[in-house]
Amino acid sequence: MTPSAQKETNSNTRTHFTSQLQELPIGSEVKVAGWIEDFRDIGKLGFILLRDVTGLVQTVLVGENLQKAKSIPRQSNILITGVVQGTKSKNFPIEIKVTEIFVFSHASLSLPVDPTGRVESNLDTRLDSRALDLRNPKISNIFILRSNILRIIRDFFSENKFIEVNTPKIIGSASEGGSNLFSFNYFKRKGFLAQSPQLYKEQLVLSLDRVFEIAPYFRAENSHTLRHLNEFLSVDLEAAYLDYYDIMNLMEELIKKILVYMRDSNYFDNENPLFKENSLNDLISIPFPKISYDKCLDELTSVGEKVTFGDDLSDSSLRKLGEKFDKFYFIVDWPLNLKPFYIHEKESNPALSKSFDLQFGHLELVSGGTRQHDVSKLKSRLAEQGLSAENFKDHLRVFEWGMPPHSGSGLGFDRLMMVLLGLNNIREAVLYPRDTSRISP
Amino acid sequence: MTPSAQKETNSNTRTHFTSQLQELPIGSEVKVAGWIEDFRDIGKLGFILLRDVTGLVQTVLVGENLQKAKSIPRQSNILITGVVQGTKSKNFPIEIKVTEIFVFSHASLSLPVDPTGRVESNLDTRLDSRALDLRNPKISNIFILRSNILRIIRDFFSENKFIEVNTPKIIGSASEGGSNLFSFNYFKRKGFLAQSPQLYKEQLVLSLDRVFEIAPYFRAENSHTLRHLNEFLSVDLEAAYLDYYDIMNLMEELIKKILVYMRDSNYFDNENPLFKENSLNDLISIPFPKISYDKCLDELTSVGEKVTFGDDLSDSSLRKLGEKFDKFYFIVDWPLNLKPFYIHEKESNPALSKSFDLQFGHLELVSGGTRQHDVSKLKSRLAEQGLSAENFKDHLRVFEWGMPPHSGSGLGFDRLMMVLLGLNNIREAVLYPRDTSRISP
Incomplete structure (x- = not known):
């Protein structure tokens, strides 16, 4: 040798x-x-x-x-x-x-931000100098916790028999409507950046039963808010034979695990608004309240909001609900017309859907539901929403191969971090955030 | 309530x-x-x-x-x-x-592939019907193992004090040369899809010390081979105060952990060519051989290959080396001119670099090295390679904030799976592969 x-x-x-x-x-x-x-x-x-x-x-x-x-x-x-x-x-x-x-x-004598925190800088200056900003332990702790929570989430999925999958981020057709997709030239045709693994994760339950993926997704939405980014990390799961109540149970258990970890690790005990304003026992008392969409309308009408069945809940409405339900809670059984084509109707009232959003106050953290697995109903739903079945033919054929009933959810991880740390801007929870005006560093 | x-x-x-x-x-x-x-x-x-x-x-x-x-x-x-x-x-x-x-x-009576494996289908047909293909346990086992190995890798990083990070996949300038980047309209400017987290992971060691990321990256290379894809999963790490020998040690330990897991889990004992042709003890005998680039030239010359100092090793050369070194081995100390601007020269011979590739036979699995952390040398290297320092200004300024010496590596995870399972086409190791002719399903 x-x-x-x-x-x-x-x-x-x-x-x-x-x-x-x-x-x-x-x-x-x-x-x-x-x-x-x-x-x-x-x-x-x-x-x-x-x-x-x-x-x-x-x-x-x-x-x-x-x-x-x-x-x-x-x-x-x-x-x-x-x-x-x-x-x-x-x-x-x-x-x-x-x-x-x-x-x-040697460090330069003139630095763009002060990592000791004695001199405060505005967020844009800090993000422009993110590596230096991270020398402030209050900032680095956000990302150490982020890393640890990702580990907790993956361990939780493993314990529950979910298989980690990697689905493509480059896709060949603008699925789910597609008005908000970035598009580009992919060799001789058009490619798009995926905004979720929705269709792939559903296809995979045909044989892998329970799958999860934690990956970046992309949304070409031209709006600038404190709680949206154009590139975001999504925690997605999909499971055969479970319904939306089972998925809500999983989400409750997961949130509880994360909060108990945060309490035990003592990272943020004194400064975190979440723990200042709520006892851990209040936060992790599960099941979380499950408020039907209908009940939300009643609540909103009683405080003077003008909203009728079939309307989406506006930011103003969600803020009103968030005043009454100020911790974690679910809004369940949304009108079917508000949900994507792949969401299952309620048998007891087909105008409603087997769907949920997990909220913290006015913020939506998770969206999920039982999926439609009957291919003829999927086709009707696509037509109702003005989508072409032809664009979904690779997807629809999977439902002719013995598709199990299934349910799943998607969690916006950056936004979860924002809630867990009481941050007022999602950019604080992301190392190099991407928004309509920020693409570097 | x-x-x-x-x-x-x-x-x-x-x-x-x-x-x-x-x-x-x-x-x-x-x-x-x-x-x-x-x-x-x-x-x-x-x-x-x-x-x-x-x-x-x-x-x-x-x-x-x-x-x-x-x-x-x-x-x-x-x-x-x-x-x-x-x-x-x-x-x-x-x-x-x-x-x-x-x-x-109910499943359709006419199915595009036979998941029992009695009737064989070609790979394209199988990939077009991937969800059904996965009902064959030989196929699903590939992805169950893939999921388990991802867990082993992340656990290994945690044990070694690495923090998981999420760096952006949308970037604002064509770094590292950039000829192979997909580009698209990002609101009012041009955006690119990242081909690696290289610059970000280096910046982050300024404060986070040791970081890792497992994420999809994109390469717009118009070639069609059995071992490249246009979207791939990369396992990246970067560590302050370590040199390229420390990183090689980490890679050896990691590969050993994975192989021992595979042996113990018995997934592939009888059919896997890797284990058929090599004993586990041979495979995991570490340290792996470290063959200098100079020594490789000697070996190649002795078998009649025409290759001189400064040439990259062609596929033909790597296949010749792979015949002699037929298990895991490192090629170390590559000529500096073959390596990107961020790789450190060897002090004892500045024509060489502190770099390594981890090979399995003729296949490159990992590329890594000690990084240059002296900003003036980085600027010279950019100029030598015809790259504009102006395009890298967000990156270079980080090196003026007290940058530690550091090293790191990137591992092509799909290709590692190919080697571990003795697969002859990287597409077998990826659920929905993306190549020049495949963008759906």
């Missing part, structure tokens, strides 16, 4: 994250890497507060190291070699006595 | 997946749902073989149920109510004595 190529040696290797230091015995030699959050010089002594993604550590400098530290700009990236020792500081359990400083990379 | 809406009752509810039946006591009453894989009528007795995504069960019919079964086409979706009993069959541990058959949905 040919001898393997060899690594060049490198002594600039971190031994610990800052969060791991307090477990070490006093006297341990360590190398920690991160950025200079602050530097204080009090004469013969100086202090670098070194931050990494896991936390902050105080380091103590004297002599040559102190002299060197004076010339390194804040936010520069460094490696500190030193020894763990006790500290008189009230803010830190231990500190590091520095034996060596190595500078990986 | 307004009383909640109520679920309509439904007795057609599955109690068990078929794989759960053999754990039950004889005499248990069960409801199982799935499709009719086969039906045999031997006079007073009949048998439906009922399949779901977890397995196959034999059910025994007499009397009215047998009469009813005769009229239900194969592949129809049904619910069988019955009682678990012992069986004389050699193929099944138990069987179900049927008390009731409920038909959810």
Whole structure:
């Protein structure tokens, strides 16, 4: 066998994250890497507060190291070699006595945002400098939590026998109406960016039974609000033999798991409006209320809203409902005319549908329902909605191969994060948001 | 509180997946749902073989149920109510004595592919009818394994302190050269579909330290091969303070975890060429060989290939190398001129780069390297490659904020699945593949 190529040696290797230091015995030699959050010089002594993604550590400098530290700009990236020792500081359990400083990379003296949070910047400036903005732990914690919640969601699906699938984002026909699709040249024909995996996930229950997908989707809607983006992460599921009540049960269990995790992980206990204004027990008391669309109309009429059967609920109406139902709740049994062609009618009243929205106050988080699996009814529904069955022929033929009854839902993940963290703008929950005026960085 | 809406009752509810039946006591009453894989009528007795995504069960019919079964086409979706009993069959541990058959949905008598596998279809026909194709357990097992391996990969990243991120798929400038990007109208400007998260994941190590993303990317390359698609799933990671040897170590550990899982789960033991031709111990003996690009040239020259320093390795060359190195191995230290602007040169020989490809035989699975984090060198490299620093200004400014040294890699997940399952066409590993001639279903 040919001898393997060899690594060049490198002594600039971190031994610990800052969060791991307090477990070490006093006297341990360590190398920690991160950025200079602050530097204080009090004469013969100086202090670098070194931050990494896991936390902050105080380091103590004297002599040559102190002299060197004076010339390194804040936010520069460094490696500190030193020894763990006790500290008189009230803010830190231990500190590091520095034996060596190595500078990986100097930061510019002029920075577009202040990651310590002392100087506030507006959201556009922060998003333009997102990487630096993320050095503020209040901001990075949003995305650490986001990552952890994605893991909780996937584990939940696994426990419930869902198979993860990857469906195409490039599609060949403008399904579901299609007025809001981005389109482009795909070799010799027209391609579109998918706005949901709806048709694919339904097709897949024919054989995979229960599927889920967490993926980006795209909507070419020319509107600018605090709660919509043109690219968004969607959590989709579809399950054979379940109905919309089963899906609502799954959503309740999932939300409960996430909230309990947030409580236990203590990330946001003191600052999160969700937990400030509601006890965890109130939030996770399941089942969540299930308010029928009809009942919503009664409620709205009683507070003077003008809305009649068959009308969609306007933002104003949803805000009124959100005042009365101010936590998680479902609006169920929407008029069939308001729902896409693939939603099943209620047998007991075919003007209604087996559908639900999961709301938090006035915000819609999840939309779901029992699907129509009778191909002749699907065709009638398409015709009713002015859609051409010919455009859906690849989809409709699947329903002639022994399609099980099935139900599913789609959850707007960015918006869920917005609610869970009490953020007032969905852009706060997305690393590089895409809206009508923002396509970079 | 307004009383909640109520679920309509439904007795057609599955109690068990078929794989759960053999754990039950004889005499248990069960409801199982799935499709009719086969039906045999031997006079007073009949048998439906009922399949779901977890397995196959034999059910025994007499009397009215047998009469009813005769009229239900194969592949129809049904619910069988019955009682678990012992069986004389050699193929099944138990069987179900049927008390009731409920038909959810009749299958057409004429089907485009035969999911039992008795009649073979060509790949195009199968992909046109993918949902039905997936009723063949040999096919669905590919995607169940795919789902399980995605879980293993994410768990591995979590254990190694990587944070999952979601970077945008719509980008505002044609980065990395950009000749292979799909472009489209994004409101009043031009948008592109990302071909990798490269620039974003590098930016994010400034503050998040270690990040990973598993997401779809897009390449507008007008070529048709057995191992490329125009939409593909990429497993990307980027880590501060690690070098390319550390990333190779991570890749080795990850591949080992996946292979051990495959062995232990027994999915493909008998039919998988990978395991037929190689012992697991041979495959997972790590470290994998690391062959320098220079050494590759020696090997190739010795077998008569004409290739000189600075040439990319052609398909023919890679096939020759793949004959000698026929399992997993790395090609390391590629000429700098062959690598993108963001790859770091080797200090000991600046004509070389700190880069690697993970190969399996002639197939490239992973590409990675240590990144350049010195902004002035990045600018020189852009100029050398004829790229405009102006187009990268959002990216380059991040390197002035105290960027740590970092390394990373991208793994073509569909191609990895192809290798792990010994598939000869990448389309076998993707539910709805996208190539120059295929954009639907």
